Amino acid sequence: MYWCRVKYLRERNENEIFIKNNIGVGVKMSEKITFTIDGVKTTGKPGQTILEAADDAGIYIPRLCQHPELVPHGSCRVCTVLVNGRPQTACTQPVAEGMIVENNTKELDENRRDIIDMLFIEGNHFCMFCEKSGNCELQALAYRLGILSPKFDYFYPKRNLDATHPDIFIDHNRCIFCGRCVEASKTIDGKGVFEFVGRGAERKIAVNAEEYLKDTDLKITDKAADVCPVGAIIKKRTAFTIPIGQRKYDKKPIGSEIEEKKKN
Amino acid sequence: MSENLQADFDKLSRVEIKRICQSCGNDRSKMMDIVRAVQQQFGRVSSEAMNIIAECVNCRRVEVESVVSFYAFLSKEAKGKVVIRLCNDVVDKMAGADAIAEAFKRELGIDFGQTTPDGKITLEYTPCIGMCDQAPAAIINDEIITYLSTDKVKEIVADIKKHYDPSKLKHRLGDGNNADEIVHSCVHNGIRKKGAVIFAEYKSEAGLKNALAVSPAEVINEVKTARLRGRGGAGFPTGMKWQFTRAAQGEKKFIICNADEGEPGTFKDRVILTERADMLFEGMTIAGYAIGAETGILYVRGEYTYLRKLLEKVLKDRRNKNLLGKDILGKKGFNFDIIIQMGAGAYICGEETALISSCEGLRGDPKTRPPFPAQKGYLGNPTAVNNVETLCCVTRILEMGAGWFVEKGSKSSPGTKLLSVSGDCKLPGVYELSLGVKVKELLKEVGAEDAQAVLVGGPSGQFVGQNGYNRTICYDDLATGGAIVVFGPERNMLEIAAEYMDFFIEESCGYCTPCRVGNVLLKKYLDKILAGKGEPEDLDMLQKLGESVKTTSRCGMGQTSPNPVLTTLKNFRKNYEALVKKSPDGLQPAFDIRKALADAEKIAKRSSEIFTNKGCTPHTNVLVQGKIFKGKK
Numbered sequence: 064m065y066w067c068r069v070k071y072l073r074e075r076n077e078n079e080i081f082i083k084n085n086i087g088v089g090v091k092m093s094e095k096i097t098f099t100i101d102g103v104k105t106t107g108k109p110g111q112t113i114l115e116a117a118d119d120a121g122i123y124i125p126r127l128c129q130h131p132e133l134v135p136h137g138s139c140r141v142c143t144v145l146v147n148g149r150p151q152t153a154c155t156q157p158v159a160e161g162m163i164v165e166n167n168t169k170e171l172d173e174n175r176r177d178i179i180d181m182l183f184i185e186g187n188h189f190c191m192f193c194e195k196s197g198n199c200e201l202q203a204l205a206y207r208l209g210i211l212s213p214k215f216d217y218f219y220p221k222r223n224l225d226a227t228h229p230d231i232f233i234d235h236n237r238c239i240f241c242g243r244c245v246e247a248s249k250t251i252d253g254k255g256v257f258e259f260v261g262r263g264a265e266r267k268i269a270v271n272a273e274e275y276l277k278d279t280d281l282k283i284t285d286k287a288a289d290v291c292p293v294g295a296i297i298k299k300r301t302a303f304t305i306p307i308g309q310r311k312y313d314k315k316p317i318g319s320e321i322e323e324k325k326k327n
Numbered sequence: 328m329s330e331n332l333q334a335d336f337d338k339l340s341r342v343e344i345k346r347i348c349q350s351c352g353n354d355r356s357k358m359m360d361i362v363r364a365v366q367q368q369f370g371r372v373s374s375e376a377m378n379i380i381a382e383c384v385n386c387r388r389v390e391v392e393s394v395v396s397f398y399a400f401l402s403k404e405a406k407g408k409v410v411i412r413l414c415n416d417v418v419d420k421m422a423g424a425d426a427i428a429e430a431f432k433r434e435l436g437i438d439f440g441q442t443t444p445d446g447k448i449t450l451e452y453t454p455c456i457g458m459c460d461q462a463p464a465a466i467i468n469d470e471i472i473t474y475l476s477t478d479k480v481k482e483i484v485a486d487i488k489k490h491y492d493p494s495k496l497k498h499r500l501g502d503g504n505n506a507d508e509i510v511h512s513c514v515h516n517g518i519r520k521k522g523a524v525i526f527a528e529y530k531s532e533a534g535l536k537n538a539l540a541v542s543p544a545e546v547i548n549e550v551k552t553a554r555l556r557g558r559g560g561a562g563f564p565t566g567m568k569w570q571f572t573r574a575a576q577g578e579k580k581f582i583i584c585n586a587d588e589g590e591p592g593t594f595k596d597r598v599i600l601t602e603r604a605d606m607l608f609e610g611m612t613i614a615g616y617a618i619g620a621e622t623g624i625l626y627v628r629g630e631y632t633y634l635r636k637l638l639e640k641v642l643k644d645r646r647n648k649n650l651l652g653k654d655i656l657g658k659k660g661f662n663f664d665i666i667i668q669m670g671a672g673a674y675i676c677g678e679e680t681a682l683i684s685s686c687e688g689l690r691g692d693p694k695t696r697p698p699f700p701a702q703k704g705y706l707g708n709p710t711a712v713n714n715v716e717t718l719c720c721v722t723r724i725l726e727m728g729a730g731w732f733v734e735k736g737s738k739s740s741p742g743t744k745l746l747s748v749s750g751d752c753k754l755p756g757v758y759e760l761s762l763g764v765k766v767k768e769l770l771k772e773v774g775a776e777d778a779q780a781v782l783v784g785g786p787s788g789q790f791v792g793q794n795g796y797n798r799t800i801c802y803d804d805l806a807t808g809g810a811i812v813v814f815g816p817e818r819n820m821l822e823i824a825a826e827y828m829d830f831f832i833e834e835s836c837g838y839c840t841p842c843r844v845g846n847v848l849l850k851k852y853l854d855k856i857l858a859g860k861g862e863p864e865d866l867d868m869l870q871k872l873g874e875s876v877k878t879t880s881r882c883g884m885g886q887t888s889p890n891p892v893l894t895t896l897k898n899f900r901k902n903y904e905a906l907v908k909k910s911p912d913g914l915q916p917a918f919d920i921r922k923a924l925a926d927a928e929k930i931a932k933r934s935s936e937i938f939t940n941k942g943c944t945p946h947t948n949v950l951v952q953g954k955i956f957k958g959k960k
Contacts, residue, residue: 181844258389266837271389
């Protein structure tokens with residue numbers, strides 16, 4: 064089931080070796096790679112990304128499109144950090160010996176707020192009516208970064224909702240183009256129900272059918288139905304079951320579970 | 328009866344689409360060739376066609392749709408037999424493209440984006456087609472028509488309505504190979520100045536022979552010694568790129584030539600493809616030998632389809648002369664051939680990883696790096712991607728030696744550079760100049776000494792004002808892929824910057840957030856300022872937003888797309904400052920309360936008692952954005 068992921072990790076390992084041998088980062092193939100994040104000495108394993116190594120160390124780098132079970136998409140750009148002074152996404156950049164990573168800076172957080180703002184205003188996100196509210200990673204990240212309302216004007220685009228499937232619906236108004244459903248369906252479910260179509264502002268998720276989700280082989284048990292960070296892909300008859308105050312991010316801010324590792 | 332006819336037609340098209348797929352070996356990675364052929368034959372890639380293609384190449388239907396929906400020259404909906412695409416680039420507009428647009432609308436009786444009621448002619452806009460020095464220009468199916476005038480539009484439309492076959496359009500012929508039977512185009516090369524490297528007389532195949540006489544490592548060393556850097560704009564050292572590719576593990580290796588020049592204002596590669604195809608293919612062959620590739624791919628932008636037959640012919644001649652094929656020039660074991668991959672209208676495919684995606688038959692989304700193409704490029708194999716001009720330089724370096732090459736140009740930037748010059752100048756065209764030339768000298772050469780601004784490197788480069796005319800064009804100062812657009816004293820630089828932002832919005836692949844949304848926002852704020860509704864803080868906002876997009880974007884496009892805004896903010900700040908003003912009442916001037924209330928008033932069937940057309944009602948205190956505004960007594 065996870066062979067694609069395994070293959071990916073193996074390939075990434077090879078890439079890492081290639082970079083070391085050919086781009087001259089250092090040829091030592093030790094078990095541990097030492098680098099710093101905001102001045103804190105951190106260790107990672109060969110083949111790990113900055114984000115994975117930071118997670119292990121209990122350092123939270125804000126992220127949105129990344130999902131631990133999926134090949135990183137690198138599209139939201141929230142996890143952009145400075146690596147030796149150059150912007151890179153922590154979810155795609157492998158750790159390397161001696162690299163200096165800056166994460167928790169005023170400028171980077173400002174960029175992150177810009178990106179979160181952009182995701183809010185380009186779609187139609189009405190948290191107060193949304194089934195995902197309280198469990199939504201976009202909303203939680205906005206709160207964590209201290210966004211109370213977007214500073215840019217809303218685009219108010221006209222987008223569709225597809226509720227034809229008996230168990231699942233897609234509300235394109237809330238899609239943030241993270242690609243999780245595309246990747247999960249392809250590599251974990253082995254189906255390929257979703258794919259991106261169009262480009263630029265016209266980019267959107269399409270389904271592998273002439274038009275409707277009901278005509279695909281998506282099942283409620285599919286990983287693809289489970290990975291949406293926002294309220295774009297929702298399982299029917301599951302909404303509002305948890306009272307306000309007890310939802311995932313009501314209790315503690317997003318990223319807390321990673322930071323708690325540090326305390327232990 | 329008609330149902331039977333329809334069924335027969337469907338059956339026939341089914342057979343034909345299957346035949347197209349088969350001719351491409353039912354190969355998923357040949358998707359671009361398949362959908363291009365289907366589009367050409369049927370004027371669309373219909374929903375039904377997508378199903379058939381998916382069946383033939385054994386992929387999911389939505390994958391086909393994902394490709395078709397990405398490229399501007401492909402469409403799911405039916406288009407006319409003849410598609411007229413008028414170039415609406417900034418330079419074309421400066422040359423009167425708006426009047427041409429009106430003329431087309433008038434003659435055809437339709438608007439842009441529409442098809443004539445008989446379904447025969449579609450009218451569209453398209454961004455820069457690489458004809459800025461002969462603007463306004465249009466592309467009609469694959470035919471290019473340049474120097475358009477309103478009279479010419481009348482003739483063209485009348486002519487087309489006779490046969491609906493753009494290849495039969497009557498026009499004069501261009502110079503050089505453009506006049507060749509096989510090209511038969513009205514395009515002009517417009518070579519204004521020949522330099523020592525690309526347009527000089529050269530001994531063909533001498534470079535290749537010299538290369539084959541030494542080891543691949545020595546060839547790479549020669550290129551390194553020549554300190555050749557990429558001519559496409561990024562300026563990566565070519566020898567180093569080849570070394571990485573050669574050293575990378577992989578059974579097969581590939582050399583790809585990027586002939587997808589799409590930067591508005593660039594057209595120099597078009598001239599190389601027309602007049603120096605042999606030199607280019609020789610360079611690709613040398614590169615193939617150096618990195619250990621057996622296949623080269625020439626990725627040509629869809630707009631240059633009119634050159635395809637010529638390029639195929641040159642390749643055929645080279646095969647006949649054993650300059651391609653097996654044991655090239657008697658060198659045992661050196662087998663190399665070149666295939667042509669046509670694009671279909673996507674600026675982003677000039678980005679090397681997007682170009683590789685496109686070659687693989689995917690939508691032109693850039694890929695995640697690492698891995699870099701040198702490690703894992705085309706179909707996962709180590710791949711070197713080089714610009715057209717770079718590979719021509721290689722041919723000459725191997726012919727004349729690295730020592731000869733480093734004598735040209737400046738100390739830090741050896742060689743010459745082709746510059747595509749257009750806009751407000753007397754002598755637009757292609758100039759081959761030594762690197763290190765001053766902007767001032769260039770302007771004198773092209774007849775534009777009164778220029779208000781020069782755009783160096785196209786919109787992804789920078790707007791240089793008069794205070795920057797002493798700067799030099801080289802890798803250390805103004806690095807450029809070669810697009811030079813000149814703007815005369817009467818042009819509104821901010822309006823031009825806004826036009827270029829429209830281009831980036833249109834051409835963003837939409838993969839990453841900052842490029843997909845940020846460019847739209849930059850344009851909105853710029854429009855607000857141009858409408859006289861901007862405040863001084865908006866300049867700061869523009870600056871910060873632009874920098875944020877640059878920092879966080881995923882590929883070179885988003886990392887440079889804010890440049891029209893950022894470089895005008897830097898070099899033409901006074902123009903901005905003249906347009907913004909502090910709001911006298913603390914309200915946002917861009918916010919029109921009457922307009923905002925209009926819908927609600929319509930529903931309520933009464934107008935607001937507080938916000939009337941005459942302003943705030945007297946004796947009323949209103950809370951706006953946390954501030955209390957008192958109505959005047």
